[in-house]
Amino acid sequence: MKIISREGDSLEYYSLLFQIPLELIQDANPQTKKEKLLSGFEVKIPGFMLQKETEMSMETAGRVYQLPLDALYLVNGVRQSMNSPFLIPVRLIKPLIKTEKFYSSASLQKDLELLSTYYPFMKVETIGHSVLGKDIVEVQFGRGDSVVHYNGSFHANEWITSAVLMKWLNELLLSFTNESSSFLHLYQRVNISIVPMVNPDGVDLVVLGDRAAEGKFNVRHINEGETEYYGWKANIRGVDLNNQFPANWQIEKERKLPKAEAPRDFPGEIFLSEPEAIAMQQLAERRNFSKVIALHTQGKEIYWGYEGHEPEESERIVKEMERQSGYRAVRYVDSHAGYKDWFIQEFKRPGFTVELGKGINPLPLSQMPAIYREAVKILMVGLLL
Incomplete structure (x- = not known):
């Protein structure tokens, strides 16, 4: 107003x-x-x-x-x-946006414009661009020195994580303008950073089909002739963005199949070759995050360690996440080159990869209410501990 x-x-x-x-x-x-x-x-x-x-x-x-x-x-x-x-x-006492839908980059843009109109203390900044030139945006608000970062849709067919983050964002904004002094204290203590959709090109490919490639990439060939893209995790070029970071990237490069552009798992010819991954690396370095929580699907697990670089406080945080959500905390897995891996290695601070829900990606919208009930507990622990 x-x-x-x-x-x-x-x-x-x-x-x-x-x-x-x-x-x-x-x-x-x-x-x-x-x-x-x-x-x-x-x-x-x-x-x-x-x-x-x-x-x-x-x-x-x-x-x-x-x-x-x-x-x-x-x-x-x-x-x-x-x-x-x-x-x-x-x-305003009710949410403005509806996130129980096939959540494309256009959905995200429309919802952010609406929230920015009614909650102008929230800043929305473009931190980079996708291969096709779409904005990759960060939402930030709060006055604290501790910068807690959340992201979703590193993987294209995990777009429901963007919907979860946007639903939570709307509820947080409502709480700050309607609730008790405890939420104001949170606003004063924490600076919240959210990148709701790291991979907008890939998300649009899964949600909208071939036309999302704008005729610039032969995605159907990469997809082995299939016209449905339910199994597509990569960006529009066929590079898996969560295998792009310099945390033992060479191990993933040597052992990963396929060896060329693919719907999933290909780590690229070199690390940080993709603009989406570069934008996320630069954001972390510029904003000096205190903590990182990356949302993925599926498995109801929380991965929280990397090669012994994780600080002691990570265990305390993940145990509370586990207690609140019922998800299983897993310290180490045989995986490298992920955003959480790189963040822990470089900053020696808490980083978490949260695998929401269970099933086959993309998880159906019918699971959204249950996924959100579980996710919001984990997200809030990230702010409070």
């Missing part, structure tokens, strides 16, 4: 008027530095939408919606009652 400031008002006053934490209003309006505002400036108030009222008087609407009259005067640009119609600021 946007309002126009009045002479002498302040962001603190707007915080009290709309019962929205001051920190959220400040972060939604970073250009507004003065304690007292001049008139005529646009101010964003997160967590509200405007609704037209044609039946009630302004005084009645204030009582019905439990709003101070000055909030109505401010929104409508007057200091006294006015004739209908007028606008009422309505607090």
